[in-house]
Amino acid sequence: MRIGKIAARAALALLLAFTVMPLLFMVTASLMSSREIMSMPYPWIPSSLHYENFVKAVRGNDGNFIYLRNILNSLIAATAVAASTVLLASSAGYGLAKFRFKGRMALFMLIMATMMIPFEAIMIPLYMVAMKLRIQNSHVGLILPFLVSAFGVFQMRQYLTTFPVEFLDAARVDGMGELGIFWRIVFPNCKPVIATLAVIAFRGQWDNLLWPLLVSQSDEMKTIPQYISTFVQERSTDQGALMAAALIASVPMLLMFMSLTRYFIGGSSVYESRKG
Amino acid sequence: MPRYSGIERKQARWGLIFVAPAMLFFAVFSYYPILNAFATSFFNKRALSKAPPRFIGLDNYLRLFSLKTAGNELSFYNSLRSTAIFTVGTFVPLLVLSLLAAALIASLDGKRAKRALQVAYYTPAVLSSVVAATIWMLIFDPRGLANQWLNGLLGLTGVDHLWLVDRSMEQLSTMIIYFWKYIGYFVILFITGLSSIPPTIYEAARIDGAGKLQVFGRITLPLLKPTVVMVSIMSMLQCLKTFSTQYMLYTNGAPRGPINVITFNIYVTGIQEQYLGRASAMSVVLFVVMLFFTWFQFRLSKADDVEY
Structure with a gap:
């Protein structure tokens, strides 16, 4: 083997160690006592399994198991956003791709232009809207600003542009209504894009800290990122429990990643088509 | 018609x-x-105040950019500076190293190894930013792995590098956390870009006797330019919006000044201090900055579309 090849492998292995070690640290530390975690050098293999870390993580600082509520909130918000994104984006993408009407291009450009408006720049006005609508501390409040994304509409439109019109016309001739065509012919035929969009939308909300910080200030309505950030503040010296809480927060995403890998990885490469 | x-x-x-x-x-x-x-952004507006908002013209903007505040650690100037430092310090290494890693992965023979590496690199991106920050805060602990690794590397013993205390180290720490989370994501973007270059071009080059480095510099890079432009602007825009990492570090006792990025400043000013007008002015500045880079990307990618 030539030196170049060895160097290349060494570089890749180094990067691999860098990405994987912190993950291994989270998993192993979640089973250790704080004392063991903070011993030098870090032992990597737990001498005995401290499952109570997980109990502590779930019980929370006040012993009221609020974490379970918060996990449920995150699940509800992420699922709802994924569902509505898929539905609204495919409907709009279908309308823009397969119907001719005046102002179609203008509407499409208007929707695309919103990609340039970062959430961080409009969160203050959105916060004021949420206060006016009195939807703070509710699931509606968590979900409302994320119902659909311009990126989703774009993806669906691109995908449906190549959808054969003959299918649609045949269904029309058979007397199927337009809504029926959308729901029973178009929608089921978009599975790959839909799965990708759903994954992107779901993880976006699973990861969202900023908006819940604004609208969900009561403990029962907090989401996972908020719970963890508070738990870290309250229990900064209980490292085992912190890592257990972090691991619990990650398990659903890791499971999703393992079973839907291609939609995750494909999902990032869809951005390729966004250039220009 | x-x-x-x-x-x-x-x-x-x-x-x-x-x-x-x-x-x-x-x-x-x-x-x-x-x-x-x-x-x-043109009004003096407080969230909980009963008084109607007062029109103050450009005062919010003048206040943000007033030179008097420039020395203040929590000023908007400082936010622009910390955002710029974070963005450049994160997206340049992300770009260079992910491109390098993608090229190296592409040069591997085994299909399985390629796939496994991609998945492994990508896994941190699956975790939420808050979890990433939590893991790394323990690693950056005085007794944590970061000190152990760095001391081992430098042959030192028992030196604390003050990852979350020292001002520059704290900025470096946020960059490392962000880099860790997103490296795999960008590796995959580049692998996708690489795989869209037709293999016949490489074969032709090899027949003509081009070396590996030559092929990379003369063929791969120029053909990959659209992807490079797209990924660099995308990662830049993403870095400009960073919030969770900084929030986590600050709420756990790290000093706020060095990591008081624009979004964090908007959050503190608008939500905690309830100065909605001033926070809106900051939002508008953020919007304009991002708009500029988006426009810039548009210009660049239009200018050099590659045809195979």
Whole structure:
């Protein structure tokens, strides 16, 4: 083997160690006592399994198991956003791709232009809207600003542009209504894009800290990122429990990643088509 | 132009019906808020105050950019500076190293190894930013792995590198956390870009006797330019919006000044201190900055579209 090849492998292995070690640290530390975690050098293999870390993580600082509520909130918000994104984006993408009407291009450009408006720049006005609508501390409040994304509409439109019109016309001739065509012919035929969009939308909300910080200030309505950030503040010296809480927060995403890998990885490469 | 027949008119109506829900959403949750942010930025508005907001013209902006505040650690100037430092310090290494890693992965022979590496690199991106920050805060602990690794590397013993205490180290720490989370994501973007270059070009080059480095510099890089431009602007825009990492570090006792990025400043000013007008002015500045880079990307990618 030539030196170049060895160097290349060494570089890749180094990067691999860098990405994987912190993950291994989270998993192993979640089973250790704080004392063991903070011993030098870090032992990597737990001498005995401290499952109570997980109990502590779930019980929370006040012993009221609020974490379970918060996990449920995150699940509800992420699922709802994924569902509505898929539905609204495919409907709009279908309308823009397969119907001719005046102002179609203008509407499409208007929707695309919103990609340039970062959430961080409009969160203050959105916060004021949420206060006016009195939807703070509710699931509606968590979900409302994320119902659909311009990126989703774009993806669906691109995908449906190549959808054969003959299918649609045949269904029309058979007397199927337009809504029926959308729901029973178009929608089921978009599975790959839909799965990708759903994954992107779901993880976006699973990861969202900023908006819940604004609208969900009561403990029962907090989401996972908020719970963890508070738990870290309250229990900064209980490292085992912190890592257990972090691991619990990650398990659903890791499971999703393992079973839907291609939609995750494909999902990032869809951005390729966004250039220009 | 022929007049619309009945069927065509019906079609047009259905098209609008399908687009309407999404359009309505964007009107209320994108266009209204950004216009509102512009408008609010000209007022002195407090969230909980009963008094009506007072029109103060450009005062909010003048205050943000007043040179008197430049020395203040929590000033907007400082936010611009910390955002710029974080963005450049994160996206340049991300770009260079992910491109390098992608090229190296592409040069591997085993299909399985390629796939496994991609998945492994990508896994941190699956975790939420808050979890990433939590893991790394323990690693950056004085007794944590970061000190152990760095001391081992430098042959030192027992030196604390003050990862979350020292001002520059704290900035470096946020960059490392962010880099860790997103490296795999960008590796995959580049692998996708690389795989769209037809292999026949490489074969031709090899037959002509080009060396590996030559091929990379003369063929791969130029052909990959659109992807490089796209990924660099995308990662830049993403870095400009960073929030969670900084929030986590600050709420756990790290000093705020060095990591008081724009979004964090908006959050503190608007939500905690309830100065909605001033926070809106910051939002408008953030919006304009990002708009500029988006436009820049548009220009660049239009200028050099590659045809194979």
